[in-house]
Amino acid sequence: MLEVGALNGWYGPAHILSDVDLDVGTGDVVALLGRNGAGKSTTFKAIVGLLGKRTGHIVFDGRDVSTASTHAIVRAGLGYVPEDRRIFTELSVMENLEVGRQPPRADAPTWTPDRLFALFPNLAEMRNRLGGRMSGGEQQMLTIARTLMGNPRLVLLDEPSEGLAPKIVEEMAHAILAMKREGLSIVISEQNLHFARLICDRAVILESGRVRFSGTIAELEARPEIRDAYLAL
Numbered sequence: 001m002l003e004v005g006a007l008n009g010w011y012g013p014a015h016i017l018s019d020v021d022l023d024v025g026t027g028d029v030v031a032l033l034g035r036n037g038a039g040k041s042t043t044f045k046a047i048v049g050l051l052g053k054r055t056g057h058i059v060f061d062g063r064d065v066s067t068a069s070t071h072a073i074v075r076a077g078l079g080y081v082p083e084d085r086r087i088f089t090e091l092s093v094m095e096n097l098e099v100g101r102q103p104p105r106a107d108a109p110t111w112t113p114d115r116l117f118a119l120f121p122n123l124a125e126m127r128n129r130l131g132g133r134m135s136g137g138e139q140q141m142l143t144i145a146r147t148l149m150g151n152p153r154l155v156l157l158d159e160p161s162e163g164l165a166p167k168i169v170e171e172m173a174h175a176i177l178a179m180k181r182e183g184l185s186i187v188i189s190e191q192n193l194h195f196a197r198l199i200c201d202r203a204v205i206l207e208s209g210r211v212r213f214s215g216t217i218a219e220l221e222a223r224p225e226i227r228d229a230y231l232a233l
């Protein structure tokens with residue numbers, strides 16, 4: 001579904017990503033792990049064409065999008081949920097969802113507000129509430145739900161559990177597992193293993209913009225020295 005090879009990325013003169021490889025099969029849930037500043041968000045930005053300069057190859061759904069615009073990549077079915085929750089604070093939950101609506105896509109689950117309310121039950125209870133009057137966790141769920149309204153085949157979720165209360169983290173994990181059951185491919189960036197081990201099949205660890213580990217979650221759990229060297233506790 002997504003094949004990223006030898007990805008390099010820059011912010012101005014600063015060379016941030018060095019030869020990052022990342023493969024995601026159909027229906028896979030992959031964790032992109034690493035401490036603060038390791039390059040996780042930059043990797044996502046590079047994949048969706050939001051970085052000033054990038055090199056390497058990115059093949060999405062059999063199509064080379066290495067030099068495609070963000071608009072074209074999203075239109076091709078790649079959804080991106082950035083770390084900062086970009087909801088429309090002056091619009092209601094329902095209106096925020098409508099903003100994300102795209103036509104159904106072959107080979108991807110088709111989402112409607114009702115289906116999304118089943119996935120995120122607490123959003124259903126506040127469908128007329130303004131985005132600006134929701135908690136951080138609710139806004140995070142709304143951002144994911146709005147991205148799903150575009151009926152993507154793969155989603156990149158940048159630190160979906162960050163700053164959430166434990167109960168909300170659990171709800172988020174259930175929602176992501178339900179997305180996986182629908183056949184979506186998912187990449188989740190996280191600083192530690194706690195959340196990732198609940199939902200992910202495989203992990204890729206970044207440090208200083210380089211891949212330091214790539215394997216299954218079970219393989220990673222058997223290597224505590226890797227976890228200690230590269231992950232937040």
Ligand SMILES: Nc1ncnc2c1ncn2[C@@H]1O[C@H](COP(=O)(O)OP(=O)(O)OP(=O)(O)O)[C@@H](O)[C@H]1O
Binds near residue numbers: 035041042043
């Ligand atoms: N706009 C920018 N301009 C210059 N350097 C940047 C910019 N954004 C990030 N960086 C640098 O790029 C490196 C990777 O940052 P990135 O945000 O990708 O890390 P991350 O793994 O996502 O961490 P975090 O958990 O903090 O989001 C860091 O050294 C950071 O300081």
